[in-house]
Amino acid sequence: MVILETKNLTKHFGGVKAVDDFSVKIEQSKITGIIGPNGSGKTTRINLLSGMLPIDNGTVNISGVELRKIKPYEAYFYGMARLFQTIRLFEQMTVEDNILVILTKRNIFSSLFEKRKKYHLKKAREVLEKIGLSEKRNQLAANLSYGQRKLLEVARVLAADSDILLLDEPFAGLFPEMRKIVSGIIKKLKQEGKTIVLIEHNIDLIRELCDYVIVMDSGKLLAEGEPNKVLENEKVVKAYLGK
Numbered sequence: 001m002v003i004l005e006t007k008n009l010t011k012h013f014g015g016v017k018a019v020d021d022f023s024v025k026i027e028q029s030k031i032t033g034i035i036g037p038n039g040s041g042k043t044t045r046i047n048l049l050s051g052m053l054p055i056d057n058g059t060v061n062i063s064g065v066e067l068r069k070i071k072p073y074e075a076y077f078y079g080m081a082r083l084f085q086t087i088r089l090f091e092q093m094t095v096e097d098n099i100l101v102i103l104t105k106r107n108i109f110s111s112l113f114e115k116r117k118k119y120h121l122k123k124a125r126e127v128l129e130k131i132g133l134s135e136k137r138n139q140l141a142a143n144l145s146y147g148q149r150k151l152l153e154v155a156r157v158l159a160a161d162s163d164i165l166l167l168d169e170p171f172a173g174l175f176p177e178m179r180k181i182v183s184g185i186i187k188k189l190k191q192e193g194k195t196i197v198l199i200e201h202n203i204d205l206i207r208e209l210c211d212y213v214i215v216m217d218s219g220k221l222l223a224e225g226e227p228n229k230v231l232e233n234e235k236v237v238k239a240y241l242g243k
């Protein structure tokens with residue numbers, strides 16, 4: 001079943017056609033990979049879906065609801081959570097508080113004075129356990145290593161417990177050990193029925209994780225299909241793998 005569809009989605013920055021008349025369908029409870037050279041519009045597409053950028057043209061259809069405009073705060077209500085390509089944590093808050101802010105779905109201040117703190121703390125600790133950051137829970141986010149900060153970002157997406165997860169390069173810069181944790185979590189999320197959109201450069205990870213792959217080039221759809229077929233496609237090999 002299609003859960004997320006973009007029709008003729010378009011976003012231009014001056015002369016740059018970042019996303020150009022882009023139409024694709026995303027299947028529910030599947031892992032869909034998005035690949036493409038740098039600057040091909042992958043992040044912009046997710047910015048459009050999550051309301052971070054206004055859509056120039058085209059529509060987004062989420063669970064049958066057709067939208068021409070998505071405000072940033074609305075994405076959550078449509079069941080979407082996203083992971084940013086660049087890390088965006090509350091640096092001067094603890095690891096645990098970074099999760100609590102998401103769990104309580106409130107602003108920073110009310111989250112710190114949360115009344116049902118026991119329940120939320122339990123949830124936060126479960127998420128930190130899953131991602132292997134339990135021992136760091138009282139440290140400031142700013143004091144973590146790059147890899148741990150990236151894991152904390154993933155933990156924040158988990159805490160949101162949304163149905164559709166838009167993950168922009170969750171593996172970037174991670175050591176193999178941490179990569180394994182994240183790929184394990186992504187597989188488990190799929191088993192739980194979540195829909196995952198995964199932007200990733202590492203072809204081995206794409207092959208391992210994805211049910212379906214979408215290839216972007218210059219804002220357009222270059223190819224789509226099952227990983228093995230798409231990754232052998234001549235156009236894709238030429239444009240993306242540079243061979």
Ligand SMILES: Nc1ncnc2c1ncn2[C@@H]1O[C@H](COP(=O)(O)OP(=O)(O)O)[C@@H](O)[C@H]1O
Binds near residue numbers: 017
């Ligand atoms: N906010 C912006 N303002 C101007 N140009 C942008 C902006 N965001 C992205 N672009 C341009 O749009 C194109 C697509 O970028 P992006 O979506 O980040 O690509 P990718 O994630 O595939 O590397 C690039 O040419 C980039 O320079």
Ligand SMILES: [Mg+2]
Binds near residue numbers: 042043085
């Ligand atoms: Mg990007």
